C-alpha cells in the first residue's frame with residue numbers, strides 16, 4: 001500500500017514519541033517575523049536557553065512596516081520598538097535577518113520560496129498561520145504559536161499530533177479570468193471554515209498540475225481558512241523549474257541528489273487518504289466573499305444567500321455577517337459599490353498577481369471615489385514589477401504603488417480602512433475589524449477581480465473586461 | 467520542569483454568543499504592537515466590548531453578572547484564523563482558566579494547552595443548555611473534570627471531549643513542552659543522518 005507525502009515527510013522527521021502521546025517532530029526550516037517572536041526570545045532567555053539551529057532559522061519584518069515612508073526610525077514608536085527587537089534578537093543569536101535595508105525583505109511566506117529556502121520534503125514552521133503557503137512545494141508547513149516558537153528556537157523540534165490527510169482532487173480547465181484564488185474560495189464555500197479541522201489538504205489532479213508555483217501558493221495559503229493547518233501539492237517538474245538557480249537551492253551534483261530526494265517524497269500512485277473531495281473547475285466563475293469569514297463566498301454571477309436557505313449550523317454566523325456587512329439577503333454581489341481596493345498580501349502579492357491586475361488596469365482609470373493600494377509582497381517582487389513597468393500602469397490608472405509588506409491585509413501599519421469603508425481585497429481574511437477599522441468591511445477576491453472593481457467602482461465580472 | 471497538574475477546574479461561566487469567533491476578534495491586531503504579552507488582558511474582545519469613543523457595548527465581558535468568572539462558554543470553531551498566541555494570552559491575562567465550546571480551531575487549542583488552559587468540546591445541545599443555565603443563574607458553579615471528562619454545572623451534567631494528548635499534558639503536568647523536547651537532544655542531533663537537506667545534499 002502506497003504512502004502519501006504527508007506521512008512520508010512526517011515519518012522522516014519524527015524524532016521521538018513524547019509521554020503525552022504526541023510526536024516530536026524535527027523542523028527543517030524555521031521562519032520568524034517581528035510580531036510573534038519577541039516573546040519567544042524572552043522565554044528562552046528567561047530559561048537560559050539558546051537557539052539550537054540558527055542556520056535553519058531565517059527572519060524578516062513584514063507586518064508592521066510602513067509602506068509609504070520606510071525611513072527609520074518609524075513614525076510609529078511601537079513599530080520601531082518591534083523592529084529593533086527583532087534586529088537585536090537575530091544579531092544576538094546569529095540568525096540571518098532580511099530587513100528593509102536589504103533587497104530580500106518581504107512577507108515571510110513570499111521570501112522563503114523566492115530565495116529557494118522553501119524546498120520539497122521539508123517540515124517548515126513559522127509563527128503565522130499562513131505558513132501553509134509553503135506546502136505548495138511539497139513540504140509540510142504549518143503555523144505555530146509563540147510558545148511553540150520558543151520550542152523550535154530552543155530545540156528545532158515541536159510536540160505535534162499527526163493529522164489525517166484529505167485529498168482534494170481537482171479536474172477541469174480554468175476559464176480566462178478565473179484563478180487559483182477562485183478555486184480556493186469555492187472550496188472554502190463548499191467545505192466550510194471548519195471542514196478541514198484535523199486534516200492536511202493534498203491538492204492534486206490535472207487542474208492542480210497545470211497551476212504555476214505562484215498559483216499553487218495561493219491555493220495552499222488559504223488552506224488554513226478552511227480549518228486545515230497544512231495544505232500541499234506534490235512536487236513535480238513545475239516545482240523543480242521554479243527552484244533551479246534560486247539563492248538557497250542546491251547546485252551541481254547536489255542538485256541532482258536533491259531531485260532524487262524531492263521526487264521520493266511525493267505521494268505514491270497508490271497512496272491512501274483519510275478522506276477525498278472532488279471538484280471540477282470547468283464551470284467555475286470568479287468568486288467574492290460577502291460575509292465575515294472566507295467561507296461566506298458566492299460567485300460574481302450569484303445572489304447573496306437567504307439565511308433561511310442555509311444549513312442550521314451556518315445561520316448564526318450569517319446573521320452576524322449581514323448585520324456587520326450591511327448587505328441585504330438575496331441581492332447580487334455584483335454592483336456592490338466599493339471604497340477601497342487592496343492588491344497584495346501573502347495570498348496574492350507575487351509577480352503573477354500584479355501582472356493579472358495590470359492587464360485589467362492598463363489604459364484604464366480607477367473610479368474617482370476609490371482608493372487603490374498596490375503593495376508588492378517583497379523587494380524582489382517590487383523590483384521585478386518595476387522592471388516590467390507594471391508600477392507605471394498602476395500609477396497611470398490612479399493606484400498607489402507602495403513599499404513591500406503585509407499592509408492592509410491586517411492593518412498593523414498605517415494602511416487601514418476608516419469607518420464603514422468597504423474594501424475589495426486580495427488578502428485572505430474578511431474577519432470583523434481585520435483591515436483596521438472595527439466597522440470596516442472586506443470582500444475577498446482575486447487580483448484581476450480587485451482591479452476590475454477598482455475601475456468600475458463596484459464589484460463587477462472581470463471576464464467582461466479582458 | 468514539572469508543571470502543575472490540571473485535572474479539575476471550577477468557576478463561574480461567561481456565556482459568549484456566536485460561532486466562528488476568530489482570533490482577530492479575541493484580540494484585534496493593533497494591540498499586538500508590543501514585545502511582551504503582559505498588558506493584553508484588558509484588550510480581550512476589545513472591539514466587541516467598546517465603541518470607538520470608549521463607551522461600553524452590550525457584551526458579557528462588560529456585564530457585572532459575569533465579573534471575575536473564569537470559564538468561557540463558546541460556540542463552534544472558536545479561535546479560528548490567525549495563529550497569534552496573543553489570543554489565549556489575552557484570555558488568560560483577563561482571567562479565563564478554561565473554555566468550553568462546540569469545536570475549536572486547531573492552532574488556537576494547541577496554544578491554549580501549552581499555557582495550561584483546557585479547551586474542551588461538548589455537544590451543541592449541551593453547550594446551549596450550559597449557556598442558558600449561566601444566563602439565568604450567573605452564580606452557577608461549573609466544574610470541569612478532566613479525569614472523568616464530565617462537566618457538572620449545578621446538576622446539569624454532560625460529557626466533554628478533547629484530544630488525548632492535550633488531556634495527558636494537562637492532567638500529567640506536562641503542558642510545558644520545552645522540557646519534554648530537550649530530553650531528546652541526542653535523537654534530534656541524529657536527524658542529520660536522515661535528512662539529506664541538512665547536509666546540503668552532499
Ligand code: SF4
Nearest residue numbers: 130345346406409410
Ligand atoms: S500578508 Fe496578511 S496573512 Fe500574510 S503574513 Fe502578512 S498579515 Fe499574515
